[in-house]
Amino acid sequence: MKIYEKAPAKINLMLDVLHKRSDGYHEVEMIMTMVDLADRIEMSEIKRDTIMISSQAGYIPLDEKNLAFQAAKLVKERYDVKKGVYIHLDKKIPVAAGLAGGSSDAAATLRGLNKLWGLGISDEELRLLGAELGSDVPFCITGGTALATGRGEQLHQLPNPPQCWVVLAKPPINVSTAEVYGRVRSDQIQKHPSAKRMEDAIRNQSFAGVCKELGNVLEDVTVKLHPEVGQLKEAMLKLGADGVLMSGSGPTVFGLVSKESKVPRIYNGLRGFCKEVYAVRLLT
Numbered sequence: 001m002k003i004y005e006k007a008p009a010k011i012n013l014m015l016d017v018l019h020k021r022s023d024g025y026h027e028v029e030m031i032m033t034m035v036d037l038a039d040r041i042e043m044s045e046i047k048r049d050t051i052m053i054s055s056q057a058g059y060i061p062l063d064e065k066n067l068a069f070q071a072a073k074l075v076k077e078r079y080d081v082k083k084g085v086y087i088h089l090d091k092k093i094p095v096a097a098g099l100a101g102g103s104s105d106a107a108a109t110l111r112g113l114n115k116l117w118g119l120g121i122s123d124e125e126l127r128l129l130g131a132e133l134g135s136d137v138p139f140c141i142t143g144g145t146a147l148a149t150g151r152g153e154q155l156h157q158l159p160n161p162p163q164c165w166v167v168l169a170k171p172p173i174n175v176s177t178a179e180v181y182g183r184v185r186s187d188q189i190q191k192h193p194s195a196k197r198m199e200d201a202i203r204n205q206s207f208a209g210v211c212k213e214l215g216n217v218l219e220d221v222t223v224k225l226h227p228e229v230g231q232l233k234e235a236m237l238k239l240g241a242d243g244v245l246m247s248g249s250g251p252t253v254f255g256l257v258s259k260e261s262k263v264p265r266i267y268n269g270l271r272g273f274c275k276e277v278y279a280v281r282l283l284t
Protein backbone atom coordinates (compact mmCIF):
# COMPACT_ATOMS: atom_id res chain seq x y z
CA MET A 1 0.00 0.00 0.00
CA LYS A 2 1.09 3.59 -0.72
CA ILE A 3 -0.02 6.82 0.99
CA TYR A 4 0.54 10.33 -0.34
CA GLU A 5 0.42 13.39 1.91
CA LYS A 6 0.78 17.06 1.07
CA ALA A 7 3.00 19.06 3.44
CA PRO A 8 2.33 22.78 2.95
CA ALA A 9 4.50 25.69 4.07
CA LYS A 10 3.33 28.10 6.78
CA ILE A 11 3.74 31.83 7.18
CA ASN A 12 3.50 33.79 10.45
CA LEU A 13 1.09 36.71 10.06
CA MET A 14 2.16 37.93 13.50
CA LEU A 15 4.74 36.69 15.98
CA ASP A 16 5.31 38.10 19.45
CA VAL A 17 7.77 36.87 22.08
CA LEU A 18 6.49 37.36 25.63
CA HIS A 19 9.39 36.05 27.74
CA LYS A 20 12.06 33.37 28.02
CA ARG A 21 10.95 30.32 29.97
CA SER A 22 12.88 28.25 32.49
CA ASP A 23 13.05 25.35 29.96
CA GLY A 24 14.98 27.58 27.51
CA TYR A 25 12.09 28.04 25.07
CA HIS A 26 10.31 31.37 24.57
CA GLU A 27 6.67 31.96 25.34
CA VAL A 28 5.15 33.19 22.06
CA GLU A 29 1.92 34.42 20.52
CA MET A 30 1.71 33.76 16.80
CA ILE A 31 -0.96 33.66 14.15
CA MET A 32 -0.02 31.22 11.42
CA THR A 33 -1.62 30.17 8.17
CA MET A 34 -0.73 27.82 5.32
CA VAL A 35 0.24 28.73 1.76
CA ASP A 36 -0.09 26.69 -1.41
CA LEU A 37 3.58 25.76 -1.66
CA ALA A 38 4.00 22.17 -0.55
CA ASP A 39 6.29 19.18 -0.30
CA ARG A 40 4.77 15.85 -1.31
CA ILE A 41 5.44 12.83 0.86
CA GLU A 42 5.07 9.28 -0.41
CA MET A 43 5.00 6.46 2.16
CA SER A 44 5.02 2.80 1.18
CA GLU A 45 5.21 -0.46 3.11
CA ILE A 46 8.42 -2.45 2.82
CA LYS A 47 9.16 -5.99 3.98
CA ARG A 48 12.14 -5.19 6.24
CA ASP A 49 11.39 -3.67 9.66
CA THR A 50 13.27 -0.44 9.00
CA ILE A 51 12.82 3.21 7.97
CA MET A 52 14.23 4.19 4.57
CA ILE A 53 14.18 7.75 3.33
CA SER A 54 15.01 9.43 0.04
CA SER A 55 14.51 12.80 -1.61
CA GLN A 56 15.17 14.49 -4.93
CA ALA A 57 16.67 17.37 -2.85
CA GLY A 58 20.38 16.91 -2.29
CA TYR A 59 20.57 19.47 0.48
CA ILE A 60 18.63 17.88 3.36
CA PRO A 61 19.79 15.14 5.74
CA LEU A 62 18.53 11.67 4.76
CA ASP A 63 19.19 9.96 8.07
CA GLU A 64 18.07 10.24 11.72
CA LYS A 65 18.41 14.04 11.43
CA ASN A 66 15.52 14.21 8.97
CA LEU A 67 12.32 15.25 10.73
CA ALA A 68 10.24 12.80 8.67
CA PHE A 69 12.55 9.99 9.77
CA GLN A 70 12.21 11.14 13.39
CA ALA A 71 8.41 11.17 13.03
CA ALA A 72 8.38 7.59 11.69
CA LYS A 73 10.73 6.41 14.45
CA LEU A 74 8.52 8.01 17.11
CA VAL A 75 5.35 6.33 15.79
CA LYS A 76 7.07 2.93 15.51
CA GLU A 77 8.39 3.11 19.05
CA ARG A 78 5.29 4.56 20.73
CA TYR A 79 2.82 2.19 19.04
CA ASP A 80 5.18 -0.80 18.91
CA VAL A 81 4.88 -1.13 15.12
CA LYS A 82 7.05 -3.97 13.79
CA LYS A 83 6.74 -2.92 10.14
CA GLY A 84 8.99 -1.05 7.75
CA VAL A 85 8.36 2.05 5.66
CA TYR A 86 9.96 3.74 2.69
CA ILE A 87 9.48 7.52 2.73
CA HIS A 88 10.16 9.68 -0.31
CA LEU A 89 10.20 13.47 0.12
CA ASP A 90 9.53 15.55 -2.96
CA LYS A 91 10.82 18.88 -1.61
CA LYS A 92 9.41 22.12 -2.97
CA ILE A 93 9.57 24.29 0.18
CA PRO A 94 12.93 26.05 0.58
CA VAL A 95 14.93 24.63 3.52
CA ALA A 96 15.71 26.55 6.73
CA ALA A 97 13.59 29.38 5.41
CA GLY A 98 11.15 30.19 8.23
CA LEU A 99 8.43 28.29 6.32
CA ALA A 100 8.40 25.13 8.52
CA GLY A 101 9.22 22.76 5.65
CA GLY A 102 10.79 20.14 7.94
CA SER A 103 8.00 20.49 10.53
CA SER A 104 5.34 20.08 7.85
CA ASP A 105 7.11 16.96 6.50
CA ALA A 106 7.13 15.52 10.04
CA ALA A 107 3.42 16.32 10.46
CA ALA A 108 2.55 14.76 7.09
CA THR A 109 4.55 11.64 8.02
CA LEU A 110 2.62 11.31 11.30
CA ARG A 111 -0.71 11.69 9.46
CA GLY A 112 0.34 9.29 6.69
CA LEU A 113 1.69 6.51 8.93
CA ASN A 114 -1.47 6.69 11.04
CA LYS A 115 -3.34 5.75 7.83
CA LEU A 116 -0.75 3.33 6.38
CA TRP A 117 -0.56 1.29 9.57
CA GLY A 118 -4.24 1.76 10.57
CA LEU A 119 -3.31 2.99 14.05
CA GLY A 120 -6.44 5.07 14.73
CA ILE A 121 -4.46 7.83 16.48
CA SER A 122 -6.68 10.87 17.19
CA ASP A 123 -5.73 14.32 15.89
CA GLU A 124 -5.12 15.48 19.46
CA GLU A 125 -2.70 12.58 20.05
CA LEU A 126 -0.97 13.32 16.74
CA ARG A 127 -0.48 16.94 17.85
CA LEU A 128 1.02 15.75 21.16
CA LEU A 129 3.41 13.43 19.30
CA GLY A 130 4.24 16.32 16.96
CA ALA A 131 5.15 18.58 19.89
CA GLU A 132 7.91 16.09 20.77
CA LEU A 133 9.48 16.73 17.35
CA GLY A 134 9.28 20.54 17.22
CA SER A 135 7.25 23.55 18.35
CA ASP A 136 5.69 24.12 14.89
CA VAL A 137 4.75 20.48 14.20
CA PRO A 138 1.37 20.50 16.07
CA PHE A 139 0.19 23.42 13.91
CA CYS A 140 1.29 21.57 10.78
CA ILE A 141 -0.82 18.53 11.79
CA THR A 142 -4.09 20.45 11.54
CA GLY A 143 -3.12 23.37 9.30
CA GLY A 144 -5.65 26.05 8.46
CA THR A 145 -5.18 29.25 10.44
CA ALA A 146 -4.47 29.27 14.16
CA LEU A 147 -3.36 31.34 17.11
CA ALA A 148 -0.42 29.46 18.63
CA THR A 149 0.67 30.11 22.21
CA GLY A 150 2.98 28.41 24.73
CA ARG A 151 6.13 27.58 22.77
CA GLY A 152 3.89 27.39 19.68
CA GLU A 153 2.23 24.05 20.40
CA GLN A 154 -1.00 25.29 22.01
CA LEU A 155 -3.48 25.98 19.24
CA HIS A 156 -6.72 27.91 18.92
CA GLN A 157 -8.20 27.45 15.45
CA LEU A 158 -9.27 30.64 13.62
CA PRO A 159 -11.14 31.28 10.38
CA ASN A 160 -8.92 31.68 7.31
CA PRO A 161 -7.88 35.22 6.31
CA PRO A 162 -9.42 36.73 3.17
CA GLN A 163 -7.94 35.05 0.07
CA CYS A 164 -5.00 36.82 -1.57
CA TRP A 165 -1.74 36.22 -3.40
CA VAL A 166 1.41 35.58 -1.39
CA VAL A 167 4.79 36.35 -2.95
CA LEU A 168 7.62 34.63 -1.09
CA ALA A 169 11.30 35.50 -1.53
CA LYS A 170 14.10 33.62 0.20
CA PRO A 171 17.51 35.30 0.11
CA PRO A 172 20.49 32.91 -0.11
CA ILE A 173 21.49 33.10 3.56
CA ASN A 174 21.25 30.68 6.46
CA VAL A 175 19.47 31.64 9.64
CA SER A 176 19.45 29.50 12.78
CA THR A 177 16.12 29.58 14.63
CA ALA A 178 17.89 28.87 17.95
CA GLU A 179 20.32 31.77 17.38
CA VAL A 180 17.54 34.22 16.50
CA TYR A 181 15.50 33.31 19.60
CA GLY A 182 18.74 33.43 21.61
CA ARG A 183 19.29 37.06 20.60
CA VAL A 184 15.78 38.33 21.44
CA ARG A 185 15.63 40.57 24.51
CA SER A 186 11.95 40.39 25.35
CA ASP A 187 12.20 43.34 27.83
CA GLN A 188 13.63 45.54 25.08
CA ILE A 189 11.03 44.96 22.36
CA GLN A 190 9.88 48.38 21.14
CA LYS A 191 6.60 47.45 19.50
CA HIS A 192 4.63 44.27 20.17
CA PRO A 193 2.28 43.13 17.39
CA SER A 194 -1.24 42.41 18.60
CA ALA A 195 -2.71 38.91 18.27
CA LYS A 196 -6.10 40.32 19.27
CA ARG A 197 -6.14 42.95 16.50
CA MET A 198 -4.90 40.44 13.89
CA GLU A 199 -7.59 37.98 14.99
CA ASP A 200 -10.25 40.73 14.68
CA ALA A 201 -9.01 41.65 11.19
CA ILE A 202 -9.24 37.98 10.15
CA ARG A 203 -12.70 37.53 11.69
CA ASN A 204 -13.88 40.72 9.92
CA GLN A 205 -12.33 39.43 6.66
CA SER A 206 -10.53 42.77 6.34
CA PHE A 207 -7.57 42.39 3.97
CA ALA A 208 -6.41 45.96 4.77
CA GLY A 209 -6.65 45.11 8.49
CA VAL A 210 -4.55 41.94 8.08
CA CYS A 211 -1.88 43.94 6.20
CA LYS A 212 -1.91 46.66 8.89
CA GLU A 213 -1.48 44.19 11.77
CA LEU A 214 1.42 42.19 10.26
CA GLY A 215 4.28 42.14 12.76
CA ASN A 216 7.13 39.86 13.84
CA VAL A 217 9.49 40.70 16.72
CA LEU A 218 12.12 38.26 15.38
CA GLU A 219 12.46 40.44 12.29
CA ASP A 220 14.65 43.08 13.99
CA VAL A 221 17.04 40.37 15.18
CA THR A 222 17.40 38.72 11.76
CA VAL A 223 17.63 42.07 9.93
CA LYS A 224 20.50 43.11 12.23
CA LEU A 225 22.31 39.86 11.36
CA HIS A 226 21.37 40.03 7.66
CA PRO A 227 20.50 43.53 6.40
CA GLU A 228 19.53 42.06 2.99
CA VAL A 229 16.29 40.83 4.63
CA GLY A 230 15.34 44.46 5.34
CA GLN A 231 16.28 45.44 1.79
CA LEU A 232 14.08 42.66 0.42
CA LYS A 233 11.13 43.95 2.47
CA GLU A 234 11.63 47.47 1.11
CA ALA A 235 11.90 46.19 -2.46
CA MET A 236 8.69 44.19 -2.11
CA LEU A 237 6.80 47.21 -0.78
CA LYS A 238 8.16 49.45 -3.56
CA LEU A 239 7.11 46.90 -6.15
CA GLY A 240 3.54 47.17 -4.85
CA ALA A 241 2.86 44.48 -2.23
CA ASP A 242 0.05 45.52 0.13
CA GLY A 243 1.72 44.18 3.26
CA VAL A 244 5.16 42.71 3.84
CA LEU A 245 6.73 40.67 6.67
CA MET A 246 9.50 38.21 7.43
CA SER A 247 8.16 34.71 8.20
CA GLY A 248 9.20 33.03 11.48
CA SER A 249 12.91 33.40 12.19
CA GLY A 250 13.48 34.13 8.48
CA PRO A 251 15.08 34.71 6.15
CA THR A 252 12.03 34.37 3.83
CA VAL A 253 10.06 37.57 3.32
CA PHE A 254 6.46 37.37 2.15
CA GLY A 255 4.23 39.99 0.56
CA LEU A 256 0.43 39.87 0.61
CA VAL A 257 -1.16 41.11 -2.61
CA SER A 258 -4.89 41.44 -3.25
CA LYS A 259 -4.84 42.25 -7.00
CA GLU A 260 -3.66 39.46 -9.28
CA SER A 261 -2.58 42.05 -11.88
CA LYS A 262 0.13 43.32 -9.49
CA VAL A 263 1.74 39.90 -8.96
CA PRO A 264 3.90 39.59 -12.15
CA ARG A 265 5.59 42.94 -11.52
CA ILE A 266 6.46 42.02 -7.94
CA TYR A 267 7.58 38.50 -8.90
CA ASN A 268 9.74 39.63 -11.83
CA GLY A 269 11.15 42.59 -9.90
CA LEU A 270 12.31 40.32 -7.08
CA ARG A 271 13.71 37.68 -9.41
CA GLY A 272 16.18 40.40 -10.47
CA PHE A 273 18.14 39.92 -7.26
CA CYS A 274 16.78 36.81 -5.56
CA LYS A 275 16.73 33.33 -7.14
CA GLU A 276 14.11 31.74 -4.91
CA VAL A 277 10.83 33.59 -5.49
CA TYR A 278 7.35 32.02 -5.45
CA ALA A 279 3.89 33.45 -6.15
CA VAL A 280 1.21 31.32 -4.50
CA ARG A 281 -2.26 31.57 -2.95
CA LEU A 282 -3.20 31.19 0.69
CA LEU A 283 -4.34 27.63 1.38
CA THR A 284 -7.93 28.37 2.37
Ligand SMILES: C[C@@](CO)(OP(=O)(O)O)[C@H](O)COP(=O)(O)OP(=O)(O)OC[C@H]1O[C@@H](n2ccc(N)nc2=O)[C@H](O)[C@@H]1O
Binding pocket: 012, 015, 024, 025, 026, 027, 028, 030, 097, 098, 099, 100, 103, 133, 134, 135, 136, 137, 150, 151, 152, 177, 178, 181, 182, 247, 248, 249, 250
Ligand atom coordinates in the same frame (compact mmCIF):
# COMPACT_ATOMS: atom_id res chain seq x y z
C1 LIG B 1 10.31 30.72 14.66
C2 LIG B 1 9.22 29.75 14.29
C3 LIG B 1 7.89 30.54 14.16
O1 LIG B 1 6.86 29.75 13.62
O2 LIG B 1 9.38 29.11 13.04
P1 LIG B 1 10.61 28.88 12.00
O3 LIG B 1 11.30 30.16 11.73
O4 LIG B 1 11.50 27.86 12.61
O5 LIG B 1 9.94 28.35 10.75
C4 LIG B 1 9.02 28.68 15.40
O6 LIG B 1 8.75 29.29 16.65
C5 LIG B 1 10.18 27.72 15.54
O7 LIG B 1 9.64 26.45 15.66
P2 LIG B 1 10.53 25.13 15.39
O8 LIG B 1 11.39 25.33 14.20
O9 LIG B 1 9.59 23.96 15.40
O10 LIG B 1 11.45 25.15 16.66
P3 LIG B 1 11.99 23.98 17.60
O11 LIG B 1 12.61 22.93 16.75
O12 LIG B 1 10.97 23.59 18.59
O13 LIG B 1 13.12 24.77 18.38
C6 LIG B 1 14.35 25.16 17.81
C7 LIG B 1 15.03 26.11 18.79
O14 LIG B 1 14.38 27.39 18.73
C8 LIG B 1 14.25 27.95 20.03
N1 LIG B 1 12.82 28.18 20.33
C9 LIG B 1 11.84 27.61 19.58
C10 LIG B 1 10.52 27.85 19.85
C11 LIG B 1 10.20 28.71 20.93
N2 LIG B 1 8.93 29.00 21.23
N3 LIG B 1 11.18 29.28 21.67
C12 LIG B 1 12.49 29.03 21.38
O15 LIG B 1 13.39 29.55 22.06
C13 LIG B 1 14.92 26.97 20.98
O16 LIG B 1 16.23 27.41 21.16
C14 LIG B 1 14.93 25.67 20.24
O17 LIG B 1 15.99 24.86 20.60
Ligand SMILES: Nc1ncnc2c1ncn2[C@@H]1O[C@H](COP(=O)(O)OP(=O)(O)O)[C@@H](O)[C@H]1O
Binding pocket: 059, 060, 061, 065, 066, 067, 068, 089, 094, 095, 096, 097, 098, 099, 100, 101, 102, 103, 105, 106, 177, 248, 250
Ligand atom coordinates in the same frame (compact mmCIF):
# COMPACT_ATOMS: atom_id res chain seq x y z
N1 LIG C 1 12.36 16.95 5.98
C1 LIG C 1 13.14 18.02 6.11
N2 LIG C 1 13.01 19.06 5.27
C2 LIG C 1 13.78 20.17 5.43
N3 LIG C 1 14.71 20.31 6.37
C3 LIG C 1 14.90 19.31 7.24
C4 LIG C 1 14.11 18.14 7.15
N4 LIG C 1 14.50 17.34 8.15
C5 LIG C 1 15.45 17.97 8.83
N5 LIG C 1 15.73 19.17 8.30
C6 LIG C 1 16.69 20.14 8.83
O1 LIG C 1 15.93 21.04 9.63
C7 LIG C 1 16.45 22.36 9.57
C8 LIG C 1 15.31 23.37 9.47
O2 LIG C 1 14.64 23.16 8.27
P1 LIG C 1 13.19 23.75 7.92
O3 LIG C 1 12.14 23.03 8.66
O4 LIG C 1 13.08 23.76 6.44
O5 LIG C 1 13.35 25.25 8.45
P2 LIG C 1 12.41 26.29 9.17
O6 LIG C 1 12.06 25.70 10.52
O7 LIG C 1 13.24 27.52 9.27
O8 LIG C 1 11.24 26.53 8.33
C9 LIG C 1 17.42 22.39 8.41
O9 LIG C 1 18.69 22.62 8.95
C10 LIG C 1 17.36 21.02 7.76
O10 LIG C 1 18.63 20.51 7.45
